[in-house]
Amino acid sequence: MTEHYVPKHFDIESFQDALLDWFEQNLRDLPWRRDKDPYKIWVSEIMLQQTQVDTVIPYFEKFIERFPTLESLAEADEEEVLKLWEGLGYYSRARNLHQAVREVKSEYGGKVPDTREEISRLKGVGPYTAGAILSIAYNRPEPAVDGNVMRVLSRLFHVRDDIQRPATRKKFEASIRQLIAVHNPSYFNQALMELGALVCSPKSPGCLLCPVNAFCQAHQDGVQEELPVKGKAKPPREVDMVAGVIMKGGQVLIHKRPDSGLLAGLWEFPNTERQKGEDWEETLSRFLYESFSIKAETAGHVMDVKHTFSHLRWNLRVFQCEIIEEEEASLPPSARWVDLSALDDYAFPVSHGKIVKRLQQDGD
Numbered sequence: 001m002t003e004h005y006v007p008k009h010f011d012i013e014s015f016q017d018a019l020l021d022w023f024e025q026n027l028r029d030l031p032w033r034r035d036k037d038p039y040k041i042w043v044s045e046i047m048l049q050q051t052q053v054d055t056v057i058p059y060f061e062k063f064i065e066r067f068p069t070l071e072s073l074a075e076a077d078e079e080e081v082l083k084l085w086e087g088l089g090y091y092s093r094a095r096n097l098h099q100a101v102r103e104v105k106s107e108y109g110g111k112v113p114d115t116r117e118e119i120s121r122l123k124g125v126g127p128y129t130a131g132a133i134l135s136i137a138y139n140r141p142e143p144a145v146d147g148n149v150m151r152v153l154s155r156l157f158h159v160r161d162d163i164q165r166p167a168t169r170k171k172f173e174a175s176i177r178q179l180i181a182v183h184n185p186s187y188f189n190q191a192l193m194e195l196g197a198l199v200c201s202p203k204s205p206g207c208l209l210c211p212v213n214a215f216c217q218a219h220q221d222g223v224q225e226e227l228p229v230k231g232k233a234k235p236p237r238e239v240d241m242v243a244g245v246i247m248k249g250g251q252v253l254i255h256k257r258p259d260s261g262l263l264a265g266l267w268e269f270p271n272t273e274r275q276k277g278e279d280w281e282e283t284l285s286r287f288l289y290e291s292f293s294i295k296a297e298t299a300g301h302v303m304d305v306k307h308t309f310s311h312l313r314w315n316l317r318v319f320q321c322e323i324i325e326e327e328e329a330s331l332p333p334s335a336r337w338v339d340l341s342a343l344d345d346y347a348f349p350v351s352h353g354k355i356v357k358r359l360q361q362d363g364d
C-alpha cells in the first residue's frame with residue numbers, strides 16, 4: 001500500500017463526524033448539487049478546473065439548459081459547444097469533454113462509467129475528476145484530491161512535502177483512502193473541498209471557526225499560513241503579438257485557429273508573434289501579405305490587450321488596417337469575411353473577444 005500521512009492514533013471516526021456535521025449545516029446550494037446526475041457532475045467538475053465557483057455557475061446553468069442530457073451534448077456541433085464555453089478559458093477542456101461524451105454515448109450506451117479504470121480512459125478525465133465523479137455521483141469511496149484538498153491535508157497533518165510533486169499527491173490520495181467515510185464518500189469529499197473553499201482558505205484560514213481545528217496539527221503548531229509547501233512555478237513566458245482589424249464593406253476578416261494546440265478551433269483576428277526588436281506595424285503588414293495575400297497598411301492603434309495563460313503571457317497590440325491590394329482567391333480556407341453584427345455567432349478567446357467588444361462599441 002502507498003504510504004500515507006495519517007498519524008497512527010488519529011481519531012478518524014470523530015474527524016469524519018465533525019467534518020460531515022459541519023458540511024450538512026453549511027453546504028452551499030450549487031446548481032450541480034441539485035441532483036446526482038453523473039453527466040452534470042462531470043460537466044461541473046470540468047468547468048471548475050482552474051475556475052472559481054462564482055464564475056462557473058452562470059456558465060453551468062446556460063450549458064445544462066442547452067445540453068440537459070449527455071446525448072444532447074454528444075449530438076451537438078463543436079462550434080456551438082465552444083460558443084457556450086466562450087470566456088471560461090482553457091478551451092481544450094470543452095473539446096475533450098465533448099469528445100469524451102461522444103465516446104460514452106457510443107461505447108457505454110450513454111452511461112458514464114462507474115469504475116476508475118473505465119472513467120480514467122476518457123479524454124480530459126484525470127485522477128481528480130475521476131474520483132470526484134465516482135464519489136459524488138456514484139458514492140464510491142474514491143479519493144478526489146485537488147488543490148483545495150491538498151491544502152487542507154497539508155495543514156491537518158503538517159505536511160511539508162511539495163504539493164506539486166506527483167509523489168506527494170499519491171500520498172494524499174492514499175491518506176484519503178484511510179480517512180474517507182465509507183458510509184458517505186460523496187459528502188466526505190465534497191466536505192473537504194468545501195472546507196478548503198470556505199474556511200481553510202489559502203490566506204488567513206479561519207481556524208477559530210474551523211470544525212476540525214481540534215484535529216489540526218498545523219493549527220496546534222501555529223504554522224497554518226506557511227502551508228502548503230509549493231515549489232516555485234516558472235513565470236509565464238512573455239510573447240508580443242500583433243493583430244489587425246481589417247474591414248471591407250462593413251465586413252471584418254477573422255480566422256479560425258487550428259484544431260489542436262492553444263485555443264484550438266476558436267476564432268481570432270489575424271495576428272502573429274513579434275520577434276524582439278521588430279517593428280510592430282511592419283511585422284503585421286508582412287504577415288498579412290504572407291498568410292492572407294493582403295497588402296495592407298496600418299491606420300491607427302485600436303487597443304492593447306494583455307492575457308495570461310498558465311505558461312505564457314500575451315501582450316497583444318491591435319491595429320486598424322487598410323487594404324491596399326488583395327488577392328481574393330488566395331484567402332486560406334480558415335479565414336472568413338463576416339458582418340460586424342455576426343461576430344457574436346463565433347467563439348473567440350477572451351483576448352480577441354475584447355477586440356470584438358471594442359468594435360461593437362465603436363459601431364454603436
Ligand code: SF4
Binds near residue numbers: 152
Ligand atoms: S484549523 Fe485552520 S489550518 Fe487547520 S484545517 Fe482548520 S482552517 Fe485549516
